[in-house]
Amino acid sequence: MKDRVMKFMVGRNGNDQLNAFLLIVSVVLLVLGLVLGRPLQTLFRLLAFALLILIYFRMFSKNVFRRQEENGKYLRIRYQVFAKLKAFKERWVQRKEYKFFRCPACHAVLRVPRGRGKIKIVCRKCGDTFIGRS
Numbered sequence: 001m002k003d004r005v006m007k008f009m010v011g012r013n014g015n016d017q018l019n020a021f022l023l024i025v026s027v028v029l030l031v032l033g034l035v036l037g038r039p040l041q042t043l044f045r046l047l048a049f050a051l052l053i054l055i056y057f058r059m060f061s062k063n064v065f066r067r068q069e070e071n072g073k074y075l076r077i078r079y080q081v082f083a084k085l086k087a088f089k090e091r092w093v094q095r096k097e098y099k100f101f102r103c104p105a106c107h108a109v110l111r112v113p114r115g116r117g118k119i120k121i122v123c124r125k126c127g128d129t130f131i132g133r134s
């Protein structure tokens, strides 16, 4: 039996991170549907079912290149989201000692110590200067 499954899966995409994410989304949709009740429940069930079909399609797909491309796109987006969350968390932790500015020229995030009054801020990235209250 295991042999037959393995033979069947040869040359197919199998499971990847995007499928794991889609599975979580479908479970969340099912739970949300239960919480919200009718008529949204029917809609959320249908969406979760559609996602399950998509998951199976991706798992058994023989177009491994396309599926890996999709997974790569998902991983890049996930990385960006986590990087933004991490930066936000760091700013939150440092909010009492530092004030954060965005460079008007290049949009880089700049950190200056608080309590220095009105100061001239020089962007380390592009060299642009502007006045800010720390």
Ligand SMILES: [Zn+2]
Residues within 6 Å of the ligand: 103, 104, 105, 106, 107, 108, 123, 124, 125, 126, 127, 128
């Ligand atoms: Zn700049």
